[in-house]
Amino acid sequence: MSERQELLSGLALTTFRLNGRFLDVADALATPVGLTAAHWQVLGAVLEAPLPVSGIARAMGITRQSVQRIADLLAAKGMVEYRPNPAHRRAKLVAPTAAGLEAVHRIDPAHAAFADRLCDTIGDVRAAAALEALRLLADTLDALEGEAQGT
Template identity: 30%
Template sequence: MMSDAMALLVADVFEAAGALRRLGEHTAQAEGLTQARWQVLSVVSETALTVPQAARRLGVSRQNVQRVANDLVNLGHATYEANPDHRGSPLLTLTPRGHEVLAALTQRASAVHRELFSALDSEEVSRTRALLRRLLQELDRHEQVDGRR
């Protein structure tokens, strides 16, 4: 039955997401960070963002990103800069140390991913990613139709 196959696919996606989250946490810990800190470093690595902007891009609460951003500032990985568009909402940006840590994490993650995906052929990876992207588009469309966004 198709509904059984769909339910099993959803279960597999959740299981894979959990395993990848654990792997990401382990990778971040090797550089002395958490996965949440890694995600915030990544989201502001190319352009400075306010905490609410970063939260929207990550799909998490503003309060969670605020806590993580403050941790990154205290660690010397990020800093707050004046926002010319909104005095009360400063821009979070990486420090040189933050860029170094992010580069080390990215390099470590690339090595882990190469090892992880070495057993899969590149065509399988491409097809799987294409299917997941289509599923995400359908989920996004469904949320918009239902007014959840």
């Protein structure tokens, strides 16, 4: 295997490991308020503005079907609602309800405490640099995938 192949494999394996760890952390933070990491992820995607399921899926890097299933579960729990979408008749917008917003706000203290522990451990500058590197990697993979698909 070439050095570049080893780098790609290392990036992928480390990212998979990080994803698992972040999901564990998110579950630990969300469970006390009756959510899962996936619920929190979908709710988090629509806090700023309602989005269609496909928009949430793109933003989160997960399948539209997964988001639809989670959004339906959240709607059944009264945490989100489906609203008409002026841009597309059939693709409803997912929006948080007051109960959904309240659940996310109840996570905030534990979320802030964990963020402080993480940044105290690795430092704000390193955390910001890691975020920048991860965003660059994600954007580059998106661009390379777009090139491969001819878009």
